[in-house]
Amino acid sequence: MTIEAKVIRSHQREFDCKVIETGELVKATALGNLLKKGDNIVVGDHVYLEEMEQTAEYIIKELKPRVNEIFRVLIRQSKKKVTAANIDYLVIICSSSRPKYVRGILERFLVRAYQWNVEPLVVFNKMDEYTGEEFSIEYEVERLAELNVKCFEISAVDKDYLAEYLDLGLSDLKSLIKDKTSIFVGKSGVGKSETISTLSDGKVNLLTKSVRKIGKGSHTTTWSELVDCEDFYLVDSPGIRSFSMDDIDPDELINYFPDVEKIALKCEFSNCSHLPDNKGCKFYLEHDPDTDEGLMVHSRLESYLTLYEEISNMPYWEKKKKYQ
Numbered sequence: 001m002t003i004e005a006k007v008i009r010s011h012q013r014e015f016d017c018k019v020i021e022t023g024e025l026v027k028a029t030a031l032g033n034l035l036k037k038g039d040n041i042v043v044g045d046h047v048y049l050e051e052m053e054q055t056a057e058y059i060i061k062e063l064k065p066r067v068n069e070i071f072r073v074l075i076r077q078s079k080k081k082v083t084a085a086n087i088d089y090l091v092i093i094c095s096s097s098r099p100k101y102v103r104g105i106l107e108r109f110l111v112r113a114y115q116w117n118v119e120p121l122v123v124f125n126k127m128d129e130y131t132g133e134e135f136s137i138e139y140e141v142e143r144l145a146e147l148n149v150k151c152f153e154i155s156a157v158d159k160d161y162l163a164e165y166l167d168l169g170l171s172d173l174k175s176l177i178k179d180k181t182s183i184f185v186g187k188s189g190v191g192k193s194e195t196i197s198t199l200s201d202g203k204v205n206l207l208t209k210s211v212r213k214i215g216k217g218s219h220t221t222t223w224s225e226l227v228d229c230e231d232f233y234l235v236d237s238p239g240i241r242s243f244s245m246d247d248i249d250p251d252e253l254i255n256y257f258p259d260v261e262k263i264a265l266k267c268e269f270s271n272c273s274h275l276p277d278n279k280g281c282k283f284y285l286e287h288d289p290d291t292d293e294g295l296m297v298h299s300r301l302e303s304y305l306t307l308y309e310e311i312s313n314m315p316y317w318e319k320k321k322k323y324q
């Protein structure tokens with residue numbers, strides 16, 4: 001008899017699995033031939049287990065196809081290093097006060113969401129301290145309108161804070177992620193731990209500073225864990241938090257800006273850099289100075305061009321270009 005289970009922790013060939021039907025936690029070993037060399041079963045994977053009658057041990061017989069994968073590319077080996085699978089949401093947390101809001105970090109995580117094929121959710125936290133002087137939450141949300149990303153306005157320290165600028169608040173976030181598996185990302189200090197604690201009604205207080213240090217200090221990118229927060233699940237893994245984009249091929253980057261790509265595809269110039277001095281480039285034809293229509297995509301285009309420039313100047317991609 002085979003049993004379906006979800007992998008919640010992995011240590012080399014041994015896996016902690018949660019049986020879907022009963023919720024029981026069991027340890028299982030993967031068959032050697034299940035995986036291609038170098039690949040691994042990761043947290044979030046759905047597997048089929050079989051219990052060995054003599055030893056009462058569980059063996060992973062089969063890996064269910066993945067809905068999506070969280071990965072980085074090991075560019076020199078041209079290989080994907082997968083750290084988690086079957087993730088429902090990438091919850092990108094931004095601070096609305098201190099540390100100050102950095103649009104570029106939000107953009108980087110949006111790129112990852114599209115690259116990984118995971119739905120992004122954007123959370124503006126610390127709204128109890130928002131003044132509107134340093135950035136406008138309405139503008140930041142408006143510029144993402146084409147992407148149809150759900151944006152939330154919350155205060156992790158004040159459960160009763162009601163959204164004032166956006167349609168969605170804490171209770172909406174809570175019901176959306178219920179029974180789903182999410183990854184929480186964002187710059188240090190934006191309130192990831194506080195938000196997770198609030199969303200779990202204080203039941204989960206796991207991602208403390210000391211726990212996170214372990215991962216950082218030992219330079220391991222392999223551990224990752226699925227945390228059961230009762231109402232929802234989250235995946236914690238150090239590799240996911242990195243802002244660095246150096247594993248992305250600059251020529252692929254446009255695929256991860258779907259709103260910009262939509263217009264870029266209409267640009268009549270092949271190999272257009274879409275820079276403002278390119279006369280006739282579709283981006284600037286769209287821009288109507290009277291209505292300001294098209295300006296929002298310009299703001300996204302700007303982010304795209306900045307990231308494109310940054311990645312292209314990474315030693316690896318620079319070298320690759322030279323020898324093409």
Ligand SMILES: Nc1nc2c(ncn2[C@@H]2O[C@H](COP(=O)(O)OP(=O)(O)OP(=O)(O)O)[C@@H](O)[C@H]2O)c(=O)[nH]1
Pocket residue numbers: 125126127128129154155156157158186187188189190191192193194195207208209212
């Ligand atoms: N005023 C206010 N403070 C908050 C809010 N959310 C978090 N904080 C505070 O901001 C500080 C940082 O919050 P954390 O939850 O530790 O931030 P983090 O994103 O987990 O940071 P790292 O673990 O370093 O990545 C703490 O002192 C929190 O109490 C909020 O909504 N409003």
Ligand SMILES: [Mg+2]
Pocket residue numbers: 192193194207208209
């Ligand atoms: Mg934290």
Ligand SMILES: [Zn+2]
Pocket residue numbers: 267268269272273274275278281282283
């Ligand atoms: Zn162009």
